[in-house]
Amino acid sequence: MSGPQFSALVVMGVSGSGKTTVAAAVAERVGALFLDADDFHPASNTAKMAAGTPLTDADRAPWLAAVGDELARRTASGAQVVLACSALKRAYRDVLRERGGDVCFALLDGSPELLADRIGARAGHFMPATLLGSQLVALERLQPDETGFSVDVAQTPDRIADTVVACWRDVAELAARRSRET
Known part of the structure; x- marks a missing residue:
């Protein structure tokens, strides 16, 4: 089954939203x-987060550039990519779009209580629950001029992944229709 016609889908959201689980499941479903x-x-960013220190925009800049460059490299070789990435701010998404090309965003959204419960239940992750509040404050929801959609995470990972695939296809079809009309 081939994926929708965007070179990349960024599954985004705050810690605990299920980005990695959902993005991996979506990639598997569409063969990306x-x-x-x-x-x-970089190790310095991981160490800061593990110590409970939020990253600054300066910390994130080289990381986002590297991620965007990897998206561009992979999609230029013909791969369709599903990326798990927080992409909390519009400026971060702009970097991914500018460097990574034809990108669609899927915001995984949930209540702070649900997200905190999920973070508390996972083991072995460098991101502590104490940073959830700073991520929620930093989160800038998708704007009308950004290609993407939001999905509620108060359901099973399989249902979330199915919803993301369906929405991604809908957005791709709408984009293709608009492209034909212009």
Whole structure:
């Protein structure tokens, strides 16, 4: 089954929203390459987060550039990519769009209580629950001029992944229709 016609889908949201789980499941469903932006953090960023210190925009800049460049490299070779990445601010998404090309965003959205419960239940992750508040404050929801959609995470990961695939296809079809009309 081939994926919708965007070179990349960024599954975004705050910690605990299920980005990695959902992005991996979406990639599997559509036959795309899965990437996790966390794998591109320099050790200094991971250490800061593990210590409970929020990253600054300066900390994120080289990380976002590396992620965007990897998106561009992979999509230029013909791969369709599903990326798990927080992409909390419009400016961060702009970097991914500018460097990574034809990108659609899926915001995984949930209540602070649900997200905190999920963070508390996972083991072995460098991101502590104490940083959830700073992420919620930093989160800038998708704007009308951004290609993407939001999905409520108060359901099973499989249902969320199915919803993301369906929405991604709808957005791709709408974009294709608009392109034909212009």
